[in-house]
Amino acid sequence: SERYNARDSEPRWQRQWAEKSIFVCKNDDPRPKYYVLEMFPYPSGRIHIGHVRNYTLGDVLARYMRAKGHNVMHPMGWDAFGLPAENAAIERKVAPKAWTYDNIAAMKKQLQSIGLSLDWSREFATCDPGYYKHQQKLFNDFLRAGLAEREKRKINWDPVDMTVLANEQVIDGRGWRSGAVVEQREMNQWVFKITKYSQELLDALDTLDRWPDRVRVMQRNWIGRSEGMLVRFALDPATAPNGDNDLKVFTTRHDTLFGAKFMAIAPDHPLAQAAAAKNPKLAEFIAEAKRHGTAQEIIDTQEKQGFDTGIKAIHPFDPSWKLPVYVANFVLMEYGTGAIFGCPAHDQRDLDFVNKYGLGNTPVVCPEGQDPKTFFITDTAYDGDGRMINSRFLDGMTIEEAKEDVAKRLETEVRGNLPVGERKINFRLRDWGVSRQRYWGCPIPVIHCPKCDVVPVPDADLPVVLPEDVTFDKPGNALDHHPTWKHVSCPKCGGKAQRETDTMDTFVDSAWYFARFTDPWNETAPTTRAIVDRLMPVDQYIGGVEHAILHLLYARFFTRAMKATGHIAYDEPFAGQYTQGMVVHETYQKADGGYVTPAEVKIEAGGNGKRAILLETGEDITIGPIEKMSKSRKNTVDPDDIIATYGADVARWFMLSDSPPDRDVIWSDERVQGASRFVQRLWRLVNESAEIAKMAPASRPASFGADALGLRKAAHGALDKVSSGIERLHFNVCLAHIREFTNALAEVLGRGGTPSPDTAWAVREAAIILVQLFAPMMPHLAEECWQVLGQSGLISEADWPQIERDLLVEDTVTLVVQVNGKKRGDVTVPRVAQNPEIEAAVLSLDAVKLALGGKAVRKVIVVPMRIVNVVG
Ligand code: ANZ
Ligand code: ZN
Secondary structure (H helix, E strand, O other), X not given: OOOOOHHHHHHHHHHHHHHOOOOOOOOOOOOOEEEEEEOOOOOOXXXXXXXXXXXXXHHHHHHHHHHOOOEEEOEOOEOOOOHHHHHHHHHHOOOHXXXXXXXXXXXXXXXXXXXXXXXXXXXXXXXXXXXXXXXXXXXXXXXXXXXXXXXXXXXXXXOOOOEEEOHHHXXXXXXXXXXXXXXXXXXXXXXXXXXXXXXXXXXHHHHOOEXXXXXXXXXXXXXXXXXXXXXXXXXXXXXXOOOOOEEEEEEOOHHHHHHOOEEEEOOOOHXXXXXXXXXXXXXXXXXXXXXXXXXXXXXXXXXXXXXXXXXXXXXXXXXXXXXXXXXXXXXXXXXXXOEEEEOHHHOHHHHHHHHHHOOOOOOOEEOOOOOHHHOOOOOOOOOOOOEEOOOHHHOOOEHHHHHHHHHHHHHHOEEOOEEOEEEEEEXXXXXXXXXXXXXXXXXXXXXXXXXXXXXXXXXXXXOOOOOOOOOOOOOOOXXXXXXXXXXXXXXXXXXXXXXXXXXXXXXXXXXXXXXXOOOOOOOOOOOOHHHHHHHOOXXXXXXXXXXXXXXXXXXXXXXXXXXXXXXXXXOOOEOEEEEEOOEEEEEEEOOOOOEEOHHHEEEEXXXXXXXXXXOOOOOEEXXXXXXXXXXXXXXOOOHHHHHHHHOHHHHHHHHHHOOOOOOOEEOOHHHHHHHHHHHHHHHHHHXXXXXXXXXXXXXXXXXXXXXXXXXXXXXXXXXXXXXXXXXXXXXXXHHHHHHHHHHHHHHHHHOOOOOOHHHHHHHHHHXXXXXXXXXXXXXXXXXXXXXXXXXXXXXXXXXXXXXXXXXXXXXXXXXXXXXXOEEEEEEEEEOOOOHHHHHHHHHOOHHHHHHHOOOOOOEEEEEOOOEEEEEO
16 A cells, blocks of 8 residues: 555645534533633634643543544634734734734635644634623723722833833843843732632642642742731830831741840831931942842842831840830731731741841750750751740640640730730732833723723723724833823713723633633623533643642633632532643854754764764864754744645644643654654555455454454453554553554464464454544545545544443452461452462451461462452
């Protein structure tokens, strides 16, 4: 037979699938639903190889579940708002809308060339007014439900361009276009009240048993629950700036109160501001700290610094004990109360601080087995367990006992009618700021009226459509510069008013698109209850680990907020979640440091290992580390090139073959060629099998000889392992089983001669099963083979083969367990288990211990595959 020609075959099958609409999911399909979703792409212009991996993973599962009789929903759309479209407008003078939709058209064609079983009837882009209209409705509903609010927030302000900058537009603290040092300004911003669900979002993580543990850990840390206390320290009136006589701190270590050496407040704490009003040096320190930024990431990398305000705080358990109050650059205003008491002996940051400013330390927790008299702290804080020391009434207690004692005392102690302390659960999670001062996003549907303040755009007036006649000649938000768009009359009083020109964070667009896919045709509401409640949740979501925190958390919040506002019945959007690894490649660098692409170099076997040569000039190229494919490193491969050269099936097979899907896969030309050879091998074997199948009897033989039976066992064994492998997304393991099974078939075919009827029958069965097993991975080749084998219809519509369980080689055996000849139970052990392993398993059984009644074991007799008798 001829070589398999992917270039001819693949488009042909893609056309057939499309013409027959076989991947279109009907909402009224009575079969059990299965919703497979990969994170939808940003329409940057081209599909990259990471997309190919992502969508191939989902496609294998979708095709498998379809064959297993599910009503599979596998939709695709576009995460289409965002900054790059505006940058294109600035740099290339193309309208963001035109740029975006052109990119979508190009990328859709690319996706179609991969042969994905996608339901394109549900396609939408988040920049379609038909989509964001409903997002605006959700915003209105959230506003009415108290789930959206306005709040003062810090934003990046470019003082030269007089505009707000996105974080990506701040480079080394300077504006990307002006180069001016960026300032932090407080402005009114819209926020979603995700913190209302902090505890719930945390607790529900325990129910998500089909999520990777690492993703759950990341979410847990991000939510960051801490149990502690709010403690009100009194300020020494002689030192307090006017009016302030309290300093509230949040602590998780109130047991260490007697080890306190200082207090510290954030540079933007009101008390710091008050003190700075009278102290120019302090004002300078604060300004300097703010210049460096006060976000956690910045603080972590900075040297800890403080400034003594001269204010003294009074210890809650000793009115004569006064603690200096510092402004410190490591205290965050956004966490707790923006103030702490420092206990250097048991907190490394505090210890570094006192060592710098000479404030000393007193250990108050002594590790078990240490003599308190000789327990000193110098450079390393002790944060482990132990007993309280140097702590008056707490001495001798454990940390937990001390915490409880302190909590009880402070709760009941009253100053100025208020308790001095209260127990407090604190979360690191902040409300989600969604205002962006950008054009290419979903307009926030509110109007600002000088008389009525903030007025939501009435639902009936939605969508608030983005104007298309915008210009980008001025820095900042093109919406704001539009001559007419923002000028409207107030929906309430009819007076002159202005539209909100902020648009929504693009994370909002992706926080509910999965729900919209269930009924994208509904023009009047974001979802259709009867449909969304049946098709949600997503059964398997697949995407990159870079979205493991924010995107998934926002989606989880949105689903709850949509439930609270009556749009959906679910709390959790993704029953199964999977984070795929990256596609990585080595890098190539010329002597001058410039990167070159893999296509420009030739790899040769070198002295020890290999060397790279620049094709054009023959010069030596340095082979650099294996890194994530990126444009700047030029270590990318273009999916179009791969598909043109080898076909989509080869690309898909390669993507699935070497590594587990959650690990990085190293792109390798040799391995891609290996996949290509395997395709041709399968093609030959299926054609040979088809010849033999012609000799097979029409009905199933009554008995099978050794050859036939061996092949049938291999086929059903592979079927069993590939099925469960796909269900667990262990695709690389599936591929190994398929290869192994292929060898078994090749061996039988290789025997030559005229096969017996039962062998011919088994060959036909094996070939059919083989093709069905690789169909989810290489669907085009599978369709072609399906025809060769004379099967009717499309393999994409065929049912998954039935496993004959009695052909499966058992890998475990169950043995009867006797004690002194009397049956006491049974034990299941690996078929290959040796006697010592079997004996150990038997003797650990409770029933055996009971029957022995403490008597020593004299002998254990193992009758292979049948009985174990314990003689006591
Ligand atoms: C006294 C103390 C003694 C503390 C000790 C720790 C160890 P988590 O677990 O992350 O919630 N803290 C509180 N607010 C802060 C802020 N705005 N900026 C920087 N640090 C802050 O951390 C709680 C601990 O972090 C609190 O407990 C407080 O220091 C500090 F041996 O209080 B601790
Ligand atoms: Zn008004």
